[in-house]
Amino acid sequence: MISYRKFENKDLDQLLSVYLQGFSALYGDTTQQYAEEFLELYESALIEGVEGEMFIAEKDNNIIGFAVIHQESTTEFKFGPIVVVPIFQRRGIGSKLLQLCINFARSNRVKQFYLKVNDNNQAAVAFYKKFGFSIIEAFPSDVEGHNFLKMVYTL
DSSP: OEEEEEOOGGGHHHHHHHHHHHHHHHHGGGHHHHHHHHHHHHHHHHHHTOSEEEEEEEETTEEEEEEEEEEOSSSOEEEEEEEEOGGGTTSSHHHHHHHHHHHHHHHTTOOEEEEEEETTOHHHHHHHHHHTOEEEEEEEOSSTTOEEEEEEEEO
16 A cells, blocks of 8 residues: 655655656666755755655655655745656556645645656656646756756646
8 A cells, every 4th residue: 555644854765766766767877966966955955944845655664756845935836856666657646746745835825836847758748737737938958968848837
């Protein structure tokens, strides 16, 4: 059975592995760097007390997915990343994690939040559109051959 809960500090050890499994097909050799940067940023945000939440999907005490929503500035909240281990994808786990983030935003009176997604990741773009996200901007990435889309969700 899959359970969902809020992040706990003990989860940090498993997050790197989940991130690598979720993104290695998309980013190849640069995945490790992105994963480490994400974890450093998240740990800094925890220390600084940034408003936000990480939700964990777990099966048999193993993290199989997570999603993050946090305050990026005084006026913006950012969603993502959302990561589900490939063998557990397409089972509604990402949808449940996204819904938990939407509920968090709603309970904190957030009017809208945004995400950035690799434009080559058409499955993710379609997933976000299904939930009501709209593309508002396209921009280049610092990784050759990759561009990103900025998508927004209004509550």
